[in-house]
Amino acid sequence: MNSQQVEIYLEAENDVINKNYVEAFRKYESILFDEPGNAATHNSLGWIYKTQMDDYANAENHYKAAINGDPSYPHSYLNYMILLMDLERYNDIQALAKRASEVEAVDKSWIQHRLGLVEELQLQFDKAINFYEKAILFSLNDEKIKGYKEDIARCEEKRELLSKHSSHK
Structure with a gap:
């Protein structure tokens, strides 16, 4: 991310803290327009889809995109495992846990x-x-x-x- 995108991302994270999810969503989408593989942004959007809209399919797509975009970004694995737990997809959790165990910061x-x-x-x-x-x-x-x-x-x-x-x- 360039410095402008970092600033937008941090503003979006602050919007989430302040429960201004619509504004956060817009900011995350603008970042992905410029940088479609940004892991942190996909992870944050996945979190919004899961926790605010109960849209597990879109949340899963964003968590997968985050992991594919940057396999070393730790938060995507953790949030994705929580989603899989909610969906009772235990075999998928075990496979993801194996992969996540190889990531240094997890x-x-x-x-x-x-x-x-x-x-x-x-x-x-x-x-x-x-x-x-x-x-x-x-x-x-x-x-x-x-x-x-x-x-x-x-x-x-x-x-x-x-x-x-x-x-x-």
Whole structure:
């Protein structure tokens, strides 16, 4: 992005913070007119489509365009995984997580946590716990580690409940 596009992008980000999504949308579109492969802009538009319009198809298209435009831009992977989680497309999350794990700036503990959630939602509690433990290993944030430990405890409780209810069939 040139300096004018950076300025427009930052103004659009500020518009998002101020919930002025229409103006942000217009600014993002103007950037893509000049630079159609801009990853940050596609990511931001994907976020608007998902969170403000529940338009998952357009959100997905923008997240994919962001990743294709700049595979090293980390935020697109994270937002795309959240979208895939909402759509319960667990196999797609696992494939994207593998790709995202190779990107230097992507938070590896967050990826492991997301994979743990996928397993937990599929009632695969031992696998979920394994991912949550990996998330702890990759994290340097004490608050996140505390949360991951809570995830493990929740899975242990659910595993016990599942065992209890499975034996009463």
